[in-house]
Amino acid sequence: MHACIAATSQCVPAVAIAYSDKFIGVMETVGVPSVVADARKLNLDELLARIESLYDMRSSLKRELEGLMPGVIGAAIQTFSEDEKLAILTGRAETLTY
Numbered sequence: 591m592h593a594c595i596a597a598t599s600q601c602v603p604a605v606a607i608a609y610s611d612k613f614i615g616v617m618e619t620v621g622v623p624s625v626v627a628d629a630r631k632l633n634l635d636e637l638l639a640r641i642e643s644l645y646d647m648r649s650s651l652k653r654e655l656e657g658l659m660p661g662v663i664g665a666a667i668q669t670f671s672e673d674e675k676l677a678i679l680t681g682r683a684e685t686l687t688y
Contacts, residue, residue: 591616598622601659603651605644607637621658625651 591613597604598620606613608628617623627640644651667675677683 601655
């Protein structure tokens with residue numbers, strides 16, 4: 591799951607092969623629940639077909655992620671205080687104390 595989060599946050603298409611409900615929740619939050627292939631619900635042939643389908647759609651998924659990520663990142667940044675935002679944006683996050 592963490593690899594999929596890292597990939598999608600960098601607008602790299604990925605297939606989240608789910609083994610728990612967390613996958614769909616995370617990908618829904620990002621705006622791409624369609625990239626989840628639930629291994630608990632699909633048989634092997636269905637799972638492979640889903641992965642192949644998403645692979646074939648990788649260019650359009652990349653464009654979709656490029657449109658979504660600025661808003662997702664912006665929303666995440668809004669959770670920080672102004673001092674924290676400044677430190678993060680200027681590369682000085684290590685100076686923050688809590």
